[in-house]
Amino acid sequence: MVRGKTQLKRIENTTSRQVTFSKRRKGLLKKAFELSVLCDAEVALIIFSPRGKLNEYATSSMEDTIERYKRHIKNTDQDSTMPLVDQNAQQLKHEAQKMAKKIEQLETSKRKLHGEGLGTCSIQELQKLERQLDRSVSIIRARKMSLYRKQIDQLKEKERTLVAENAMLREKLRLEPRQISNEDNAMVPIVETSEVSDVETALSIGLPEIRNYTLFLQQ
Structure with a gap:
């Protein structure tokens, strides 16, 4: 069946x-x-x-087996997070090594640009450094000429401003003497009149008392 x-x-x-x-x-x-x-x-x-x-x-023992099971589960949970932590640590370590290597290369290149540590350089490396320095010098000169032109333009603008101010001052000085002479001419009669009225024109001879008596009689 x-x-x-x-x-x-x-x-x-x-x-x-x-x-x-x-x-x-x-x-x-x-x-x-x-x-x-x-x-x-x-x-x-x-x-x-x-x-x-x-x-x-x-x-x-059932209790011992259960405790062993709990410890195993706890360790398993920790072990499950360890690979991720290890992976992140390895990645950070790799990036740090790359950055350190890059910094070292930059420092070496900087020393070579300053003329240091050239003993181990080949002809090709020296020619490359020479071209790089020529480009840097060209850039520096271009920047310097740009600053020179800017300063020249500023000085020319200042010169034009000073010339305009000088012309204004000359025109002002040319007009002011005429105004002053006209005012002096208008004030001359008044001054002469006051001077004539205040000045004694009578001629007298003798002691002061007699001269005062003579003036009294004339009045």
């Missing part, structure tokens, strides 16, 4: 489900025991029946 394949789904009949649980539980416990004996493995098996009854099997 050929035995049919059991479908993996919940058994609806309560009695059949209980019988199947009892048979397969015994088989599972037997397999756990055989695995621990044949392979010298530490096995812990915990089963709860549909009614909540506990069935367990452990090759040593």
Whole structure:
């Protein structure tokens, strides 16, 4: 008689489900025991029946096996994060090495541009340095000429401003003497009149008392 394949789904009949649980539980416990004996493995098996009854099997102590399981899970979680940390550390280390190498190359190039450490340079390297220096000198000269032209333009602008101010001052000095002479001419009669009125023109001879008496008689 050929035995049919059991479908993996919940058994609806309560009695059949209980019988199947009892048979397969015994088989599972037997397999756990055989695995621990044949392979010298530490096995812990915990089963709860549909009614909540506990069935367990452990090759040593169930508590010790559970503690060992917890430690293993904790270490596994830590180990799972370590590869990512190690990867980031390796990447940072690689980038730091690249930056250090680049800085060293720049320092070497700087010393060579200052004429230092040229003993190990080949003809091609010296020609390259010479071309680089020629380009740098050309750039420096162009910048210097630009600053010279800028300063010349500023001086020319200042010269034009000073010439304009000088012309204004000359025009002002040319007009002011005429105004002053006209004002002096207008004030001359007044001054002469006051001087004539204040100055004594009478001629007298003799002592001061007699001269005053003579003036009194004339009035």
